[in-house]
Amino acid sequence: MSTETTPIAPVTPAPSGIRFDGVSVAYGENTVLDRLDLTVEPGEVMALLGPSGSGKTTALRAVAGFVRPASGRVYIGGRDVTQLPPHQRGIGMVVQQYALFPHLKVKDNVAFGLKAHRTPRDEIAGRVTEALELVGMAAYATRYPRELSGGQQQRVAIARALAIRPGVLLLDEPLSALDARLRSGMLAELARLHRELPDVSILYVTHDQVEALTLADRIAVMDRARLQDCGTPEELYRRPRTEFTASFVGNANLLPVTVTGPGRVDLAGAAFDVPTLTATPGATATLCVRPHLVGLGPGPNALTGTVTEVQWRGSTHRVHADIDGHPLMADLRELREPPALGAPVTLHFAPEDAVLLPAGAAREREVAGG
Known part of the structure; x- marks a missing residue:
């Protein structure tokens, strides 16, 4: 008997890259996404980072086809998909609650999208195995979701999502339901997948700055339905352009x-x-x-003030101080005897480590459109 298996059909790369061209979404009088202009390059991981209600999930749903823009256009791979239904857009999507079918085995869950896309029957088994091997789950193909951990279900x-070989992968808070240890492991897995799928554009929605800094090639910072900033993780961390970016991408002292x-x-009164x-x-201005x-x-x-709180964080002590009515945080390593609460303290920073930002009131006017 021949042991040869049916070869998997050659892969034709799906259209990649995303472009938002002035996309707005509104529910009645409430604008939830306001004139978004943003491009995700082919093969790029773009994180949409922001608090709840900032518009990031609405932007992702506009790409998926689950909401229709009130104005503007959405492009995937250079093709206008604004009016196309979700199944015609060539996308894969993963949501935070997994959405696996509990009555189907793992292999059948993975095959579901392939069948929906009318993939030839003789290709499905090979494509399912390929996708499960990519995420390290081939050994669990015959189990049911209830027999898996949260990380395995994810x-x-x-x-x-990957079995259909999408050009665009949408991830909507995919790790929020996992505990800290599993989240760390899945971050490493997603980074590995990105390396192994260099042609797939990934739009990753999160409110977790660590996830964004770890995975993204660029981060789009959202607030109040509008894009506030966009750049590489290093750019936004080292040289933020607004107070909101400084405070949301990493911790920041804003004076x-x-x-x-x-x-x-x-x-x-000090220079x-x-x-x-x-x-x-x-x-x-605001000093960051x-x-x-x-x-x-x-x-x-040098700044002088009073210690208001000391937090031990394993490798560091976070010292909170009051500097003439202004709060200041310092993450200090290897302190054998941290300063006591209420004690006077002197802290300092190098000039090259500071960033000058527009004052907060100016940013509020920008957000309001004034």
């Missing part, structure tokens, strides 16, 4: 300052050196410094 959901001259600002800036003397870049003791740009 892998099956991803395999089902109100007044510009006194080139490379100089004033905070509560500080900052990167060269062109703002007019007397203008207000990441907590891990704040040091203990005297140094450049």
